[in-house]
Amino acid sequence: MELIIYLLIGAIAGFAAGLFGVGGGLIIVPILYIVFTQLNYDPSVIMHMAVGTSLATIIVTSISSVTAHHKKGAVMWNVFRNLAPGLILGAFFGAGIADLMSGQGLQLVIGFFAVWVAYRMFRGSNTPVDPSRQLPSTGAQILAGGGIGIASAIFGIGGGSLTVPFLNRCGVVMQKAVATSAACGLPIAIAGALGFVWFGQQSEVSVPNTWGYVHLYAFIGISVMSFMTAKLGAKVAHILSPAMLKKCFSGLLTTVGLYFIYQGFSAYF
Template sequence: MELIIFLIIGAVAGFAAGLFGVGGGTIIVPLLFIVFTQMDYSPDTVMHLALGTSLATIIVTSISSLMAHNKKGGVMWPVFKNLTPGMAIGCFFGAGIAGALSGTHLQLIVGTFLLWVAFNMFTGGKKRLATDVSAADTVLPSTPKQLVAGAGIGVASAIFGIGGGSLTVPYLTRYGVVMQKAVGTSAACGLPIAIAGALGFMVFGMKDHVEIPNAVGFVHIYAFLGISVMSFFTAKVGAKVAHQLSPTLLKKCFSVLLMMVSCFFLYKGLF
């Protein structure tokens, strides 16, 4: 039964990863939180386990998603190279920061952050959006500034257990990048974030001498395998759908998804 649940989570998360470029973390984290709670894991480690496992599964999801987006020319590789070093370093040490926070504090932080992002994404839909990829007026910051931005995104991604899409997509669209390219580049950036974050949660989890059944540090092995297998295939489907939707519609759908997840975590953190 547990394996079936993990496969279902993987199917839903994979589709969301391809569609929104979020690495599936915004879906995986709340669902794993519910599942691990029902499995009677310690309340002090449930949120950390959900975050670490989420990042581990995003490794596979991101590979599938970025391949699909790259075939459609949706990945800005020069931007990827500028953001990646900071993202990897920031995400690894961000896992250590997350490990030092309580589960309740993590829930409130994640909920508040996603609500803010959802609001900005939704209201941003009223502004002019580039609808033609070739005509997008893109002026990105300098390489050093992109490196610093990547570090910030990396730290936040570890604390939120996501592939960075919740920050990378708004960051790129803010500078005029068309939504499809922002989603594609975000999907690519999710790979170094996921690898560094998963390693961080395993290292810091073992360093704190946390013993969780079927887990290495804060990464649950069975959940990782079940979710990864299914999400690898459904991420491709989500990516195809993303390129069939208008930038404005995609942006509003993304914001609604984040708003729903944020309300869930705020409710759990407060009550």
């Protein structure tokens, strides 16, 4: 029965990701939080498990996404190679930071991040691309990757909402920025998920069917179904108005963000 629940979550997350054109992290994390709560798992590790499991599922979806972008020749592999070391170290380190945070602390930072993403999406505020601008030095790109990796691991996302604006500011056109960001999501997801596995094992998580902070049944169910339904969501997206879709999703993210903010602050009152 539990696996069926995760298959349904994967179907919803994959469809929504394809429909709204975003990674599934900000969709998967809140749903898993609610499900884990209803299953009466240890409240102190529920948010950590939701984030860690989300990162694990992104490994599968990232492989599919980057393969499609690579076939179109849009991935800037030279930039990826410069960002990757920072992304890997940052994501693992970010998992360690998340491990030190309380569940309420994670709820607050993810909640505020979701509201910020919703605001940017509602405004349609893509960073203007100035072709005259150049990418920074290799060292600076590694540092940027580190920052993106840390934040992405804490939020349980593939980093697209952070990597794309960074590349845009460096003069990279949107198509290549999105494609390169998709490639960057893979090392973030792998390193971040392994980090949550490692730190979860040190914390001796007592929830059944887990590997560290990664719930194995949830990982399998969500990965399988999201991979299948993302394509369906993408097809439906071509039928509907992109502007309307973005505003609807920004409303959903705002609701999720405010819910997490409320949950996080309620523990202090």
